[in-house]
Amino acid sequence: IPVDSFDLVIFGGTGDLARRKILPGLFRRFRSGQMPEDARIIGAARAEMDDEGYRQLIADAVEEFGGEEKADAEGLKQFLGRLHYVPIDAKGDGGWPELAALMRDGVIRAFYFSVGPSLFGDLAERLHTHSIADEQSRIVVEKPFGRDLASAQQLNADLAAHFGEHQIYRIDHYLGKETVQNLMAVRFGNVLFEPLWNSHYVDHIQITVAETVGVGGRGSYYDQSGAMRDMVQNHLMQLLCLIAMEPPAQYDADRVRDEKLKVIRALQPLQPHQVVRGQYDAAGGDPSYRDDVENPRSHTESFIALKTHIANWRWAGVPFYLRTGKRLKARTSEIAVVFKDLGHTIFEGDTARHRNILAIRLQPNEGMDLQVTIKEPGPGGMRLVDVPLDMTFADALGPDQEQVPDAYERLIMDVIRGNQTLFMRGDEVEAAWAWTDPIIAGWEARHDVPKTYDPDTQGPEDAMMLMHRDGRRWREIR
Numbered sequence: 098i099p100v101d102s103f104d105l106v107i108f109g110g111t112g113d114l115a116r117r118k119i120l121p122g123l124f125r126r127f128r129s130g131q132m133p134e135d136a137r138i139i140g141a142a143r144a145e146m147d148d149e150g151y152r153q154l155i156a157d158a159v160e161e162f163g164g165e166e167k168a169d170a171e172g173l174k175q176f177l178g179r180l181h182y183v184p185i186d187a188k189g190d191g192g193w194p195e196l197a198a199l200m201r202d203g204v205i206r207a208f209y210f211s212v213g214p215s216l217f218g219d220l221a222e223r224l225h226t227h228s229i230a231d232e233q234s235r236i237v238v239e240k241p242f243g244r245d246l247a248s249a250q251q252l253n254a255d256l257a258a259h260f261g262e263h264q265i266y267r268i269d270h271y272l273g274k275e276t277v278q279n280l281m282a283v284r285f286g287n288v289l290f291e292p293l294w295n296s297h298y299v300d301h302i303q304i305t306v307a308e309t310v311g312v313g314g315r316g317s318y319y320d321q322s323g324a325m326r327d328m329v330q331n332h333l334m335q336l337l338c339l340i341a342m343e344p345p346a347q348y349d350a351d352r353v354r355d356e357k358l359k360v361i362r363a364l365q366p367l368q369p370h371q372v373v374r375g376q377y378d379a380a381g382g383d384p385s386y387r388d389d390v391e392n393p394r395s396h397t398e399s400f401i402a403l404k405t406h407i408a409n410w411r412w413a414g415v416p417f418y419l420r421t422g423k424r425l426k427a428r429t430s431e432i433a434v435v436f437k438d439l440g441h442t443i444f445e446g447d448t449a450r451h452r453n454i455l456a457i458r459l460q461p462n463e464g465m466d467l468q469v470t471i472k473e474p475g476p477g478g479m480r481l482v483d484v485p486l487d488m489t490f491a492d493a494l495g496p497d498q499e500q501v502p503d504a505y506e507r508l509i510m511d512v513i514r515g516n517q518t519l520f521m522r523g524d525e526v527e528a529a530w531a532w533t534d535p536i537i538a539g540w541e542a543r544h545d546v547p548k549t550y551d552p553d554t555q556g557p558e559d560a561m562m563l564m565h566r567d568g569r570r571w572r573e574i575r
């Protein structure tokens with residue numbers, strides 16, 4: 098279904114994110130027929146360039162970063178025809194009158210701030226003073242949304258000076274992932290799970306976002322940030338919120354976000370012994386973290402594992418274990434809800450521990466599996482085995498289904514539709530920083546040194562211990 102017509106301005110339109118994700122994603126939406134005939138995309142950045150130069154830049158980006166859609170030469174030509182470019186000075190007046198003259202009336206105006214947060218305030222102000230944005234306009238901002246509570250509050254204030262909260266779309270691309278939304282469908286669209294979704298039946302929950310890549314190429318950003326700021330404060334906390342929140346009265350933006358906010362506010366403060374930080378070592382000719390960031394004394398973490406509790410009725414006493422890291426054994430992200438053991442077994446001689454586990458796989462191989470216990474087939478008597486009830490979405494949907502849209506494509510279309518459900522509200526972001534700030538400040542004050550770990554592993558030994566101490570274990574990253 099096509100969305101309403103729009104003019105989408107991408108500040109930072111020549112940058113890495115625009116070339117890698119935003120424009121190839123928009124091309125896919127264009128091909129699927131979701132972009133209306135006359136919708137336009139206007140790149141805006143510092144470089145001097147004309148429309149033709151920009152079209153060439155994006156054609157090259159689609160060639161480099163696009164998927165199978167790049168074979169569609171005719172479609173690409175038409176898509177490129179929708180692109181325009183305006184050189185702009187974010188901190189001065191250059192280019193703004195030209196941009197104002199280009200914008201059409203009667204269509205949705207959306208502005209994507211694909212730039213560092215230090216420019217958010219400048220852009221918001223100039224959109225206002227040059228009368229480019231109106232009441233219907235939307236702005237989209239990227240992470241990192243600040244680096245602590247104070248800077249996030251400042252950014253929120255800078256944006257709020259010119260835009261209402263209903264116009265601000267703070268992207269967390271994890272919320273655009275197919276399985277993440279499915280999490281809500283599974284919880285609130287089935288009778289099976291919700292009655293069990295509490296401390297009576299759930300032993301603990303594990304959230305893992307493991308990556309095989311290092312931080313090479315992004316060292317200067319990453320070394321100032323680390324896994325806590327780069328991944329936990331946003332992506333992992335958002336997953337935690339969705340898994341733990343109370344059912345919203347309705348699936349609409351503010352009701353969902355109200356419930357997520359309550360989860361963050363109920364998180365117990367993190368104690369140092371509940372957190373393990375790691376940093377990857379060199380191996381087999383591959384550089385170490387410190388080589389990658391060119392900082393031989395860096396104390397920034399490329400891995401983090403933590404244990405937390407949500408202090409409310411539903412989750413009293415249930416630990417939530419979160420971990421994420423670079424250069425690990427495999428690229429895999431999943432949420433596992435591990436249910437409690439049966440209180441009593443009727444199968445004599447069966448001493449194994451059987452547990453139901455609902456594993457929600459974010460990537461790769463998106464889907465879910467539910468570990469259930471059955472009788473081992475064959476004549477061997479009543480011997481029990483655990484098997485997965487596997488639902489891989491690609492199998493379930495069949496080969497003819499339209500390719501699952503990438504997180505960015507989906508989220509940009511939500512902006513045009515005016516749907517904020519999958520975007521973070523200002524108070525959520527601030528509450529998340531309020532939770533991570535004290536622990537980060539503690540490391541900085543103590544000059545805490547992360548444990549080193551070998552690449553291509555499960556992470557530092559201490560992360561294993563974090564669970565073993567509680568008589569539990571992480572699911573294997575593989």
Ligand code: BG6
Nearest residue numbers: 240270308310327328332430460
């Ligand atoms: C980004 C982080 O937000 O998410 C990166 O800045 C990380 O460090 C990336 O690699 C992971 O995203 P995905 O979609 O590849 O899991």
